[in-house]
Every structure is written in C-alpha cells, then in structure tokens.
Amino acid sequence: MTQTHDSHTTFADLDPQFEAEFADRLQLDPEAQDLLFREARTANTFTDEPVTDTQVRAIYELVKWGPTSMNNQPLRIVLVRSPEARGRLVEHMGGNNKAKTSTAPLVAILAADTDFHDELPKTFPHAPGARDAFAGDPGRREDIARLNGALQVAYFIIGVRAAGLAAGPMTGMDVDAVDREFFPDGAHRTLAVVNIGHPGEDAWMPRLPRLDYDEVVTAV
C-alpha cells in the first residue's frame, strides 16, 4: 500500500490497483471519474475540429448549477472567435502560452464581474437589500468576485471535460493588459484563459505528481 502510494506520486502512470481501491467507494461511476478527473489532462495541442456554440451552451447549462456564495455567479465568459480578437489576446499571453492560444480551436477568457451585485435582485431575490449592501464596498466585491469566479472557472473546466473535450487552462499572461483589452469597463478581472478542443498530437506532458493525502488533509 505504501509502496503503491509512493509510486503513483512520481511521473509513472497511475497505479490501477491504488486508483480502483478508492474509485469503487464513490457513487459516481468509474468511467465518469476517468472522464472528469483521472484520465482528463491539460491539453497543449489540439486537432482542427471546431468547438461549436452549441457545445459551449451545453457546458454552460450544466455548470451554471454549481454553487456560489449568495448565488452571486460572477463568472463571465468571452469566446474569442475572430482572428482579430485572437491576435489581441495572444499578444498578452506569456511564453509558451502564445503558441497554444494561437492554434486552439476555441479560446475562452474567463473573468469575474466585480459588479455581480447588480444581478442579486434576480439571483438572490429573497434578500432585496443585498445589492445596495454591496454597492459601497468595491474592495469586498473584488475579493468575493475572485473567489466565486474561481469556483466557477473550475466548474467550467469540469464541464468542458463532461462535453468530451479537452481543456487547456492558463494563468500565465499579463492579466491587467487582458482586462484593459477585453473589459474596458474596468469592472472585470480576468482569472484564466482556457483553450478548448479535441486533443492533438503529443497533447500532454507526463502526468505531474500530486500531493499525498497526508500532506493535504489533517484532523483536529
């Protein structure tokens, strides 16, 4: 057991026996576990097959149900469809991310809307004073938008995988420049850019080690 555990936190492939021991204890079926987590990988290359708006819509209509604080849903998604917009984005991506972002079938900018409170009368209707309570505190709104927007980025990545597509989430970029270029209202904070498509040749790096359970979880 200890030996198995150690071996799977190296570059080696997953240890089937170790994985199965825990996979069987979940209600989610093993194929779904593989699709969303165990066999899903961050893709660095893609085929030419396009990603349609209908696919993005199907992803959104699933992951919109993921929970956020006070149902505040700050995530906003910009699909970079035109070559002109793609060029403006690639300019601000870091190093290796430029090439990946240039060639992916679909690139999405995921940002948090710090004016999420304007939607609270719709999204949290039983607390009619909620919008005004946030109106005077942009710093608090920014913290809340970043935290909950990041939750929704993760739901979105899971949703891309649920659609049978590969996601290539990236944070290496000049985020302030991306904000200025794509969100001139000054109210949005770019959290990640995600390349989306079907994985191409040599799509992934060797799997990187994960922290052991005992390094992450403690009990008090």
Place this chain on the structure above:
Amino acid sequence: MTQTHDSHTTFADLDPQFEAEFADRLQLDPEAQDLLFREARTANTFTDEPVTDTQVRAIYELVKWGPTSMNNQPLRIVLVRSPEARGRLVEHMGGNNKAKTSTAPLVAILAADTDFHDELPKTFPHAPGARDAFAGDPGRREDIARLNGALQVAYFIIGVRAAGLAAGPMTGMDVDAVDREFFPDGAHRTLAVVNIGHPGEDAWMPRLPRLDYDEVVTAV
C-alpha cells in the same frame, strides 16, 4: 424555447425538456450530470450518519487530479473532528452558519497555503528554480494561492457530490479569526468551510435562479 428558458430561471423546478435538450449533447451520462450538478444542492441540514475518513480519502484521491497553475496544489483541508475544535470554529461562523456548522456530521476547513512554493520541487520537478523564484514575493504567492485554492475548493465540492454526499459550502464567517485559530503559522488563508453529510429534513432552500447563457457568455 424562449418561454421554457424563462420559466426555468425562476424558483420553479427544472424544466425537464429544456434540461434534456442540452444534457444529451454532453459525453458525461445524464445520471452523473444530475449527481454532480443538476440535482445536487447545497444542504443546510443533515442526518446523523457519519462521514468516515475513508470517504474523505476517496474524495481526495479523485479530485487531486484537477488542474492547477504549475501543478501548485495550494489547497489544505482541516477535518474538524473534535467537539472542542468544532466549538472554536462555530464561534467565528456568521449568523445562520453557526447552527449548520454545529450539527453537520463532518465540517472541513478549506484553506490555501501561501507557502505552496515549498512543494514545487516535488510537484513541478522539471523546473528546479521555481521554488526560489517565488520565495521573495509573498504577495504574488497569496494571489496565486487564492486563485488555485479556489479551483480546488470547487473540485472538492464536486468530489463530495461524487461520493453521494451533500456539501454545504459557506464563506460567511470571520475568516481572519478562523485563520488565527486554525493556522497559527500565518501562511494559510481560509477560503471556505464545508459541511458534509447526508441531507436531512428540509435540507434545501428553493432552487435559486441562474443567469441566462446570454448574460454570461459573449463572443468577440
């Protein structure tokens, strides 16, 4: 179609026809979609049935595979098992969250470790200079830890649901006090507290509306 769409962004139950139209376009089977997103709800009450360490372990061994920037994995999880620790936590929870946190079978504090860079030699071994590159910039580490820790909070919530359990994630608390109480090293930032168990009586509020696709997604 428009009528269907409008009706499902109210307090009404989901519209089966609308949901099925998009559910069928995903590779993930509809039962798994329901388990993780569509029928999963934030639970406010729980039965007495305990949540075992083995269940938490199974959740972790699945969701540890979720992607983070540079594989940095900043999430740390504290399982609040003792009545004494539960009392210390409840004291700092806000309003309605006190009662929920007092009675849930298991309560987990999810925090981001701003010293995640100390693990990079293990988690990102092909970039041996990465640890030192972050060492002198605690402000940047804090931003990175909060963003990636929040991604992992979302993966964890999905994992709780994958285990057939209900999650009750909360952010309404005195986070600075929780940090001082449970992370005296000063290097961790509490992101959320999650109640975990089997849903009890009147476990959920009516489902709250989600933003429409066109309110969230734009194309450029």
